Amino acid sequence: MRDMIDRLNTKYPIWNAGMGAGIAGPKLASAVSEAGGLGVLGCGAMQGADVAAMITETKVLTKRPIGANVILPMSDGSDVAACFDGGIDALVLFWDDIQPFVKDAQSRGIFILSQCGSxxxxxxxxxxxxxxxxxxGIESGGHVSSSQELVPNLENIISHVKPLPCIAAGGLSTGAQIKDILSRGAKAVSLGTRFLATHEANANxxxxxxxxxxxxxxxVVTKLFDGGWPNAPHRVIINKDYTxxxxxxxxxxxxxxxxxxxIGCIAKTDGRELKLSRYTTMPAVKDFTGSIENLPLYAGTSVDNIHTIESVENLFKILVTEIVKADK
Ligand SMILES: Cc1cc2nc3c(=O)[nH]c(=O)nc-3n(C[C@H](O)[C@H](O)[C@H](O)COP(=O)(O)O)c2cc1C
Structure with missing residues (x-):
């Protein structure tokens, strides 16, 4: 087995979750990798050409390892192909069987991961x-594949897939929580909502x-915002359309x-405009024109400990200081 964690060799065991539609875009992913974590691009709901452009931009901003995330039920294959051709280091696939992609990833030296809930x-x-x-864990923001809380799920799954490295996601936003999860056998953590509240995240x-x-x-966990990806539970902040x-x-x-x-539109960099209708799965990216009361406000229970919007660099300083403090 290839030892992914050693070979990625990040300074800190902290990854950003690949939040889709480019919310985790080049600025966020490169800043996370530069700060010593693993930056992961959120390629969900994007076409191959846009994914390729994001990877190229990210690789100008950092020479460190980067990952990319693809949501398989929303994929037409062009996004995965762009990841393979773009020379990323790790591909995170969500929701469906990863088997059709394993050989290709491995022949290109790309680590392949699956985000799983059971x-x-x-x-x-x-x-x-x-x-x-x-x-x-069920605490996760965005689409949730788990009906279990993170800690029991983590301990159970680790025992089933040993010695494969496991990374924990869901409800984590402080150094003390990270320290605790690592002590339970996780090799790293993947934070979504905490990185959403950074200057570099491409959210409005x-x-x-x-x-x-x-x-x-x-x-709340609901299946309400289903346009483009039906019947998939997701955790969102309650807003007007939900109530x-x-x-x-x-x-x-x-x-x-x-x-x-x-309900609004998203302006693309090449002048195109993506029109959105109510109950879309699309999140409020920076270039969204409309009201956030009509979009899914993906967020985890981790919001409890998020009180400031930080730069990624500063957030790493805060988390690392908290981890060290929790050691004492
Ligand atoms: C805004 C947002 C968008 C997300 N988009 C994706 C996605 O495109 N693909 C994916 O695998 N997970 C996605 N997730 C879920 C994350 O991978 C991760 O499981 C979750 O963020 C962990 O919980 P936390 O938000 O409390 O840290 C998203 C989460 C958020 C908050």
Whole structure:
């Protein structure tokens, strides 16, 4: 087995989650890698040409290892192909079977990981030849593949896939939590929401500020925002579209309030415009024009400990100081 953790050789066992639609874009991923972690690009819901451009830009900003994340149920294959051709170091796949991609990744020297929520999924990925497993807990922001809390899930899955390296995700935002999770056998942590609240994350300011104003009890796991990826549970901060849906007795599609109405658009760098309709899975990226009350505000229970928007560099200083303090 290839020893992924040793060969990636990051200074700190801290990865950013590859938050899709480019929320984890070149600025965030390169800053995380430069700060000593593993920066992971969020390629979910993107076409191959856009993914290729993100990888090229990231590789100008850092020479350190980088990863990329692809959401398989949203993939047309061009995103994975761009990752293979772009020369990334680690490919994180989410939600479906990784087996069709293992050989290609390995022949190119790219580590391949599966983000999993259950022992069955993790064992399937291990048997297919994964170099590592990212274990999700139900605390996670964004799409959640787990019905279990992180700690029991982590300990259970580690025992099933030993000696494969496992990385923990879900609800983590402080150095003390990271220290605790590492002491339970995780080789690294993958943080989503905590890195969403950084200057480098490609999310719009209203969304970032909502993180600071929210507590874990303001988040909920739902299947409401399903445009482009149906029947997949996700944790979001409760907003107007969610409360309106609940006030209307939570009807199924296509009978939800304002179904298919236009709610805003995302301006692309090449002048294209992506029009969005209500209940889309698309998050509020920086170039979104519209109201965040109409988009999924993906966030984990980790919002409880997020009170400031930081630069990635400063966030690493804070987390490392907290880890050292928790050691004493
Ligand atoms: C805004 C946002 C977008 C996300 N997008 C993706 C994605 O595209 N692919 C993926 O595998 N996971 C995605 N996730 C889930 C993360 O991989 C990870 O499991 C989660 O962020 C961990 O929980 P935390 O947010 O409390 O750190 C996303 C999470 C957030 C908060």
């Amino acid at each position: 022992p069955d999924d993790a064992v399937r990925a291990a048997d297919a030849g994964a170099d590592g497993i990212i274990i999700q 300011d209203a969304y970032k500020n909502r993180l600071l104003a929210s507590k874990s009890e303001d988040t 309106t849906w609940v006030a209307n007795d939570s009807p199924d599609a296509p009978n939800r309030p304002g179904e298919d109405e236009y």
